[in-house]
Amino acid sequence: MTVKQLRAFLAVAQSLSFAQACERLHLSQPALSLAIKSLEDSLGGPLLVRTTRSVALTPEGETLLPLARRLLADWDNTEELLRQHFTLQLGKVAIAAMPSFAANQLPLLLRAFRDRHPRVNVAVHDVINEQVLEMVRNHRVELGIGFEPEQAGELEFTELYADRFVAVLPADSPLARQAQVGWEQLLQGDFIALQRPSALRLLLEESLARSGRTLTVAFESHQLVTVGRMVACGLGVSAIPSLCIRQMQELGAVCVPLDEPVVERRVGLLCHAGRKLSSAAQALRVVIMEVSRSPTGGFVLPVVPR
Known part of the structure; x- marks a missing residue:
């Protein structure tokens, strides 16, 4: 069965008139008759009984009528749903x-x-x-x-x-008053880091290793929020991407540019x-x-x- 054939059958079955069905579907009578005959051939028997004066449904046509209504309603709903997805209405x-x-x-x-x-x-x-x-x-x-x-x-x-790392410091740290901080200065404090396998943690370790430095961690957490609060409370220092500066400031920490080496990643x-x-x-x-x-x-x- 095709959607076109089902629409042709439903139009005739509902109006019991080929002429009215042709007007509704904007089809010629030969095209409508061909669609009905193709549907009957594919299903194996007649669905309509047509005389010069009337059109009636066969028992098989009566069986198909409610199914055709449901199938075409589902098809129309599917078309509309996909149209809304493609046009971003849904x-x-x-x-x-x-x-x-x-x-x-x-x-x-x-x-x-x-x-x-x-x-x-x-x-x-x-x-x-x-x-x-x-x-x-x-x-x-x-x-x-x-x-x-x-x-x-x-x-x-x-x-x-490209995001560059900055130092995260307690507000009362002497380093917080500097224009920038070097890694040698930062690593003298207790370092607070994200736990592995965080990409930020791995990036810091790899970047420092290339410059001959080792990241010794005093505290670690899974969440940046926790890291920021720990720094703000004076438990130590950290380093985070510039993207997170505002978040660290809201938690009470101070951010200062980091250099020697500059650590950044795309x-x-x-x-x-x-x-x-x-x-x-x-x-x-x-x-x-x-x-x-x-x-x-x-x-x-x-x-x-x-």
């Missing part, structure tokens, strides 16, 4: 983002996206960088935001910005190179790229106050 998209981005920049992006597409649902997975890569690779999400992978493989990476948008994005994911990607390239967009990193 839809859903899943994105994974590392916590430092999810807590600081992602809400600004989602606000811009929501303003354009208020009926598209967005599912956010706030996970560590390694899980972001894994979720995109395994098609659990369509988009991810994280650090540039060392081996992209099937992942497509589009840079958004942050970008990730998707699976071999998979076409849904309309909703494409729209979200457009918003992310527009905001990242806007001079007044959400990717302008906070300035460390002096």
